[in-house]
Amino acid sequence: MIHSQNVTIRRLTALLLAALLAGCGKSSNPTPSLTIAVNAGVEGTALKTAAQEWGRQNATRIEVVELPYNNLFEKLLMDLTSRTGSYDVVMMDDPWFPKLVEGGNLTPLPEDPAGDFIRSCLDVCRHPYQAGKYYALPYVGNSQLFFYRKDLFDKYHLAPPDTWDQVLTAAKTIQAKEKMYGYVARAAPGNAVVTDFMPILWAFGGNILNADGDPAVNTVNGVAALRLMIELGKYSPPGYAGFNADEVSAHLLQATAPMSINWPAWIAAMDDPARSKVVGKIDFAQVPSAMKKGQAELGTWLLGVPSGSRNADRAFQFITWATAPEQMKTAALRGNPPTRRSVFESADLKQKFRAFPAQLASLETARPRPRTPLWNEIENAFGIYLSKANAGSMTPQEAMKRAQDEIEAILRRSQ
Amino acid sequence: MKGRLPWIAPAMVLLLALSIFPLIYSLKLGLKPAHFERMFHDRLFHIALWQTLLFTALALIAEFVLGLSLALLIDGLGRAARLFRAGLLMPMLLPPVVAAVAWRLIFNPQFGVLNGTLKGFGLDTSHLTWTNGEGAALLCVVLVDIWEWTPFLFLLLSAGLQSLPQEPLEAARVDGASWWQTTRDITLPLLKPVVLLALLLRSMDLMRIFDQIFILTQGGPGFATETVSLYIYRTAFRFGNFGYAAAMSFVMLAITTVMARSLMRVMKTK
Numbered sequence: 001m002i003h004s005q006n007v008t009i010r011r012l013t014a015l016l017l018a019a020l021l022a023g024c025g026k027s028s029n030p031t032p033s034l035t036i037a038v039n040a041g042v043e044g045t046a047l048k049t050a051a052q053e054w055g056r057q058n059a060t061r062i063e064v065v066e067l068p069y070n071n072l073f074e075k076l077l078m079d080l081t082s083r084t085g086s087y088d089v090v091m092m093d094d095p096w097f098p099k100l101v102e103g104g105n106l107t108p109l110p111e112d113p114a115g116d117f118i119r120s121c122l123d124v125c126r127h128p129y130q131a132g133k134y135y136a137l138p139y140v141g142n143s144q145l146f147f148y149r150k151d152l153f154d155k156y157h158l159a160p161p162d163t164w165d166q167v168l169t170a171a172k173t174i175q176a177k178e179k180m181y182g183y184v185a186r187a188a189p190g191n192a193v194v195t196d197f198m199p200i201l202w203a204f205g206g207n208i209l210n211a212d213g214d215p216a217v218n219t220v221n222g223v224a225a226l227r228l229m230i231e232l233g234k235y236s237p238p239g240y241a242g243f244n245a246d247e248v249s250a251h252l253l254q255a256t257a258p259m260s261i262n263w264p265a266w267i268a269a270m271d272d273p274a275r276s277k278v279v280g281k282i283d284f285a286q287v288p289s290a291m292k293k294g295q296a297e298l299g300t301w302l303l304g305v306p307s308g309s310r311n312a313d314r315a316f317q318f319i320t321w322a323t324a325p326e327q328m329k330t331a332a333l334r335g336n337p338p339t340r341r342s343v344f345e346s347a348d349l350k351q352k353f354r355a356f357p358a359q360l361a362s363l364e365t366a367r368p369r370p371r372t373p374l375w376n377e378i379e380n381a382f383g384i385y386l387s388k389a390n391a392g393s394m395t396p397q398e399a400m401k402r403a404q405d406e407i408e409a410i411l412r413r414s415q
Numbered sequence: 416m417k418g419r420l421p422w423i424a425p426a427m428v429l430l431l432a433l434s435i436f437p438l439i440y441s442l443k444l445g446l447k448p449a450h451f452e453r454m455f456h457d458r459l460f461h462i463a464l465w466q467t468l469l470f471t472a473l474a475l476i477a478e479f480v481l482g483l484s485l486a487l488l489i490d491g492l493g494r495a496a497r498l499f500r501a502g503l504l505m506p507m508l509l510p511p512v513v514a515a516v517a518w519r520l521i522f523n524p525q526f527g528v529l530n531g532t533l534k535g536f537g538l539d540t541s542h543l544t545w546t547n548g549e550g551a552a553l554l555c556v557v558l559v560d561i562w563e564w565t566p567f568l569f570l571l572l573s574a575g576l577q578s579l580p581q582e583p584l585e586a587a588r589v590d591g592a593s594w595w596q597t598t599r600d601i602t603l604p605l606l607k608p609v610v611l612l613a614l615l616l617r618s619m620d621l622m623r624i625f626d627q628i629f630i631l632t633q634g635g636p637g638f639a640t641e642t643v644s645l646y647i648y649r650t651a652f653r654f655g656n657f658g659y660a661a662a663m664s665f666v667m668l669a670i671t672t673v674m675a676r677s678l679m680r681v682m683k684t685k
Contacts, residue, residue: 070653074652187636188633189636189637238541238542239525241549241635241637380654387635388637390636394637413453
């Protein structure tokens with residue numbers, strides 16, 4: 001009895017192991033398939049819908065892996081560096097690109113992209129930046145805009161927010177005369193504060209890395225830029241040193257603050273009566289200037305094909321199709337700002353999206369974050385000290401000095 | 416042994432694949448002198464470590480005192496105790512992520528319920544920034560942890576109280592001992608093993624606090640609520656430096672082990 005029981009158990013175990021091993025192997029599948037990793041959000045949703053459509057037309061089974069922003073980067077980093085080939089098409093935020101393209105982890109495009117893509121969006125698809133081969137196609141054209149209450153600027157005869165000085169004057173006036181704060185900045189550490197600060201830093205002629213790639217935040221210009229941000233902070237709601245994008249937009253939507261730097265993803269909400277108390281009152285301008293002409297930060301979503309993919313040809317067919325003018329127009333109607341000039345300029349879209357001219361102008365001069373694989377680490381360190389300065393526990397000089405030290409250490413370690 | 420092997424083989428394979436191999440791999444990655452040298456000079460790691468210890472100490476003391484007081488109070492209630500017990504467990508039953516999102520909304524300085532309610536009482540809330548202020552952020556995070564995990568200590572201690580033998584207590588009462596005397600001289604000494612278990616479990620959990628802080632503040636404002644586990648997460652998954660992250664994890668493991676051992680020693684000798 002015991003003997004027969006043992007035999008049964010052994011058989012069962014063998015069966016289990018066999019099943020496990022079979023699961024690991026590749027089953028031969030007659031219908032071709034594509035696995036696509038997208039951002040869980042409006043950008044990803046549009047791509048998901050497009051992919052299903054393409055799959056039907058091309059007899060391809062589409063699998064979509066939808067991941068939240070931070071998670072997406074982590075998964076891509078692991079998949080690309082270990083070449084597991086879990087994904088055939090990946091959606092990337094442009095600051096991730098220098099890290100993800102490292103070590104040949106993305107496949108170069110079989111041919112250079114054609115047509116009227118906006119230059120700034122194409123440049124970030126190349127490795128090295130601007131000059132090298134293309135490893136991705138730009139899918140969503142994002143760059144910052146300056147959101148401001150046109151009605152209040154008119155009411156108090158304020159000059160349009162072309163310079164940061166004019167912004168400060170307007171913030172002072174509106175805070176004094178209306179029951180609201182004069183401005184809303186965001187200074188939670190990490191991406192939030194760095195994104196809000198970059199256009200100010202650039203307008204003051206500052207940089208994170210100089211032309212030789214050395215840290216350059218601790219300069220007269222850098223300190224002046226941070227001082228301006230803190231000055232703006234005096235008119236921002238208390239606690240803004242913990243704010244992220246959603247708090248900034250909540251203040252605009254609730255009419256408790258009249259202006260901020262913001263991303264195009266929030267434009268639709270401003271004009272949505274269900275969410276907004278300021279429908280039609282907000283105008284979208286270029287990021288203000290100071291010593292230099294204002295430049296927005298670029299945040300373009302890219303599509304690429306990992307080197308580990310076993311379906312590269314089909315993957316390239318799909319991303320070429322998804323970024324062609326016709327599809328991009330459909331994606332624009334689903335809420336994704338395009339990366340092609342012709343789509344921005346098409347008459348019917350311009351009528352539907354009143355901010356398109358401003359978005360196009362912003363994209364054409366927008367500037368990407370420093371093209372370095374160490375960006376996440378630099379942004380983290382820089383963000384901590386910017387946030388501390390905004391919270392008031394460090395002077396601008398001290399914050400820039402500490403940030404400089406920290407960024408120097410990061411670069412030194414990577415050598 | 417021979418007869419048992421087929422039974423435990425699958426478990427052994429799983430253990431090897433999921434625990435032993437990653438452990439050896441992370442040792443190989445992490446145990447390099449360069450990592451420990453960096454850790455020694457890494458100012459951000461030092462601040463994160465100090466904040467983790469502070470957070471653990473504050474939350475553990477508060478949760479233990481509150482949990483024990485509640486357990487003692489409710490122990491004397493008889494039948495009504497059941498109702499209280501169920502009610503007190505509510506926060507612990509929420510997923511920490513959900514609780515953290517709710518608290519994030521509550522703490523919002525301009526639109527949150529907390530400042531809204533205080534304003535209703537006529538208080539000037541314009542400068543009460545809670546998790547958004549560098550000074551109060553860590554305390555607010557401690558507060559959320561107390562809210563969520565006091566019930567856990569309460570539950571353990573309450574179960575411990577119920578399992579105590581009744582005879583010594585009755586004898587003491589017959590001898591005319593007051594409630595305070597029986598609690599101090601009989602209940603608490605008898606409860607010691609349960610107290611030790613509760614403190615051990617909770618302190619180990621507190622040392623690796625991640626989810627609440629990640630959602631409430633992401634370690635900010637500035638660096639005010641950064642803990643070691645957040646820092647390890649960033650280093651590994653955001654910066655791709657798995658070696659340094661593994662080294663920091665081993666240091667945390669060592670600290671937690673030493674802490675647990677000394678806690679056990681203190682409790683035994685007392």
